[in-house]
Amino acid sequence: MKKITSILIAILILTFSQIKADEGMWIPLFLKKYNIEDMKKKGFKLTAEDIYSINKASMKDAVMIFGGGCTAEIISDRGLILTNHHCGYSSIQSHSSLEHDYLTNGFWAMSDKDELPNEGLTVTFLVRMEDVTSQVLNGVSDEMSYDEQEKIIAKNIEKVEGKAQKGNNYKISVKSFFYGNQYFLFVQKVYKDIRLVGAPPSSIGKFGGDTDNWMWPRHTGDFSLFRIYANENNEPAEYSENNVPYKPIKHFPVSIKGVKKNDFTMVFGYPGRTQEYLTSYAVDMIKNKINPHRINIRQNIIDIMSEDMEKDRAVRIKYASKYARVSNYWKKWIGENRGLEILNAVAKKEETEKQLTEWINKDEDRIAKYGNLLPDFKKLYSEYTPYKLAEEYFYEAIWRMESMKFSSKMASFIRNSEKDKDAEIEKIKKYGKKFFKDYNVSTDKKIFKTLLKLYYENAGSDFQPELMNMFKTFSHFDLDEETILNNYVDYYFENTFYLNEDNFFDFIEKYNYGSESNIKITETPAYNFFYDFVNVYYAKIKPNTEKYTSQINKKTKLYMRALMEANPEKNFYPDANSTLRVAYGKVDTYEPRDGVLYDYYTTLSGVIAKVNPEIYDYNVPDRLIELYNKKDYGKYAENGKMHVCFIASNHTTGGNSGSPVINGNGELIGVNFDRNWEGTMSDIMYNPDQCRNITLDIRYVLFIIDKFAGDKRLVEEMDIVE
Template identity: 30%
Template sequence: MTKKLALSAAIVSGFAAFAPAQADEGQWQPHQLPQLRAELQRIGITIPAERLADLSRHPMSAIVSLDGCSASFVSPEGLVVTNHHCAYGAIQRNSTAEKNYIANGFLAKTRAEELPGGPTTRVYVTDKVENVTERVNGGLDKLTGKDRHAEVKKRIKALIADCETDKNYRCSVPAFHRGAEYYRIRQMMIKDVRLVYAPPESIGNYGGDIDNYEWPRHTGDYSFLRAYVGKDGKPADPSPDNVPYKSKDFLVVSAEGLKNGDPILLAGYPGRTSRYKLPVEIRYARDLSYPMMVADYQADLDAIAAATKGKENDVVRYASVVKSINNRMKKTQGLLDGFARKDIAAIKDKQDADFRTWYGKQPKSSPAMLAELDAAIAADMDLSDDEFAYGVATYSDLLKSARTLYRLALEKQKADADREPGFQERDIANIKARLSRLEQSFVSSVDQARYVAGLQRYVKLPTKAHPQWLDNLTPALADVPAMYQKTGLADTATRLAWMDKAPADFEQSADPFIKLAVRMHGVAMTLEERRKEVDGNLEKIIPQYMASVIAWKKSQGKPVYPDANSTLRVTYGTVSAYPGRDGITKGPFTTVEGILEKHTGKDPFDAPQALIDAVKAKRYGQFKDPVLGTVPVDFLSSADTTGGNSGSAVMNKRGELIGLNFDSTYESITKDWYFDRDITRAIHLDVRYMLWVMKEVDHADNLLKEMTIKYPQK
């Protein structure tokens, strides 16, 4: 079936002549876009580059973060569109076996029917970015190790405190170019976010994990949320008295469509890439780290599956957890497969050798710098093994909660400015939200099964990777059931009450998970101190290395942009086919007819009957593509994306919404480490399919009326 569908996709796309283009590398900070003016104009973008660099103006002012995903405002009433899988947590938290919004979808016809997104669902609107590199790195030349790390963190905390005088904003100071630059970023944090509409999983996740990272795709990966604020227009805690946020700017939704070769802009918050890492770091990931991660993901999934088998309520509670683990596992396996397909380490060897040759010829080159760099990276990889083992040995949500609570009690003994990041007063609300959220994705018997399985895996790890003293502290497998019977932490109110306890209360507690957290704290702190030492040395040497790498790349006229780090970025490209690993050049569009071809009546290829009927009746309406002769579902582009770009607005040359990014092809996964211009393709939802489903299948007429939609001219 797969080959047949691939050929079908190629034939369909053949209605518009195409040839695979090269991908467009670069996840650019908005302020860099004026430097790319000529390139943007070359591909056909008509929005001035200076406007794209201005976060206070359309369209960038409409782009938001969901803390792990991207989204955009699509109405002046705070309506936000993102991926189905980005809202999956909110969908799952409101679902039960009897009222299963995952399976059946959800649509609020009125504002009163909208459902709470959950205590950790947030909308972040970036409004200010400033370079603070000198304020972080200045005058630190003589400091190394944890002393340097402590000073960097102290300065960052001060910069954040100075920025957060208005409590409606959340500030951060992330590193760019592996610490060569730092920017302070201010974001308005909207805390009352509600679920408005999500199609059933048979549309929003059509094809499931089988089709994940594959092409052709037929997934309607979209959903809608709404941001609410107080009556004064400022962010407020969730309340029935809150009103929709009046978004100053929002994206017009264009149903006019695209064709092969058309330009696109993509804006969002990509998570992490590793394109500036050294060959030894690639080999560590390829040969050690990633294989262990894949095996661990699979073992955890097996434990959850066994513990939830035949228990529909438990399956619903862990649906979001399982989906997240599956996605991470397939991506990591895709990276391993990509490393096997192309020897990226060897490519990096050549680049590294060329760089070192160039560097050695520079007037102020330092062989000691390169030796120090290699030593710091070796120490980082060695510590990572111990940290992985510690994570496997603590595979319990209750234990994680206990550790967080005890650490909070200890940190609260310090002045706020001296606390570790994550435990300051600014973080208390987030800690409370995480502890509260657990009740929606926790079952004691399942957590117990995951913990036991984790302890069994820990024992099998190489002994040299076991953190010192940890073996003597982990419980015997036979003792674990009693821990779950005697703990009070499975109760949300009890967990939250521990937030106000003193360290002595923890140290005198009889709760088995509290006792274990106290006993293990020393091991955790030893690892943390080692991490601070390693990070301090990396923070000293990596910026020196990156400054030289940037100079080397500029000398060759190559693009210089920082690795993704969950901050606002813009990428661009064109609608484009690509050469698949099966040797077939695959066209840039799929259509609703492909849904019927894949339909088996069984999950994950079980399309809703209303959708099947609409396709068979050819009720395409205004969403029919004039070239394809039907409704497009998904399309490919050459844009540079990664995890975190899920939900990113895909815009046409005028800045109108024409798609949502949600995936990339399997061959493209290694772009996190090495950007291969020939095969890298991003997968996007075509908004015409979203609008068609809303009209013909789910009858979301209230939302269609709320958005500003530009239809094709008749």
């Protein structure tokens, strides 16, 4: 244990002592020791304690996890929070209907009583974080197998989390950094009554839609407003009419002074996942063997949804949120592959591995410790890839079928009804109500057929369930595959009663736990389809992906350590893992390709120039055009122009959506919402010359709230810095 600890301490001290701001997502606990002087040189005027402190109010107390995968920030002393429109999209959509189409028309609460509750939505604050590496690695030695090490680590983590437990409103977790070479404890506080306050029409909040997603120049007003409510003691509470607006200990002042090139910027948020230290074999698998299939599957779903949404306004409302979820990473994976190809990423990784091999071979101890690493990686990824591809097809194709998820709920319903029938009936009725609100059987049927065919043709012959034998069985009757598939799809939907709303609720109202009721469920084609595929996944796919992932993780832990030892001059930072991080850089332009220079900001004139009533993504409200024509921008304009977005060199990823973008004075200047397409490979390989985070200028946010929506009470409760 002492040997491991001493090596790790030496590595980590060496690593953090050479931090630069070119890239990276830095741990806020270490800012004072490793980052703050560099930040000040670049324009930051506050202290490390102003960003992260457990002894006084700091920026960390105004930044939170929004829902399950975004960031948000507090912008008033009454718990008003700002995040992205796309982060609040499902909440906005859940309140929308043909009568109250908030997606199309926007929503603005003109008083507290108009603010809308959102069941299940939470925000999570960091209370404190603590390095617990020594406790977690206590009793672990190099001589142990990987599985032995993991068992001890798991027990130690359980002990650490148990000692830190503080009550029902707190979330306690220990997370791994540097592939298991360092561990931190996180104590978080969760608030559960979060209400929708304001959202612009989608024609502003999603302007450019999926056409412009991940792209620069950008003109999207990607924001929404919510409010945290608490009990009379300012503590977390379930929704109640008696709850009151939360009183934060810290909120961000809002600057309308604007930005200029080379201004200091900082992004403070919860980046989800990066993989900066993958081997060439991993990058090759992702780029050449996995991403092309992911892209093709989602392209097929998008094509079907898009066609149906364009034909029917009701379908557009039902599938708006689903379409957004599917298209988000479809576009990202396309850009990621493009970026990796341009960077020649696999070859660069191979060069790194060549240099590492030369370093290893210069020392007998290194050969003994690291000599087999790269040959082992090559073998492991060769064997792992077929299982990984099958897993992707299970989740991207089969699990994306709406009926598959419903069947999963029905299976849980049967399983749990014996214990508490009444409670389970209420749960499944609630799920059914939500499901059918946003369900169109015709769309689902088309997607089901397409995805089933893609799985059959690409997932691999070893991973086909018994039902796929229908193609062999019925081919003997001179039926082609298309006819067989069409017949099965018709049979599937016509004979699964619970995919019909009336039949489902009629059955649930009469449900009595017992063989007759349960058999009616279990005899449906959809239910059997669900179990056939789940059985294949758990019998043939999951055990093998877990086996190879475990072996790869074991090697990667050593590989990470070898990279650090071999490159003492290189700056390493931990991969993102949905924990609070600081990224800092500057407002800057970039050249996406030879002869092209992109400026660092966009304006409302660019929005108007894109307007095309015939293209849904480029429609805007008449009110916005009217304000533009009158140049009625209030105090939010700069030299007669209404700035919309800007870019900077902060290293961000998914999860940073909604993150505050902060200037050198600690004031809010924008809301992070995207990356440029040329930089989407940054999760795997970062290029500071090309990678830019895209920020919604806070002045455009205020302009929309104040001048477009006329909800002046929201602006009045903010601390505006002019």
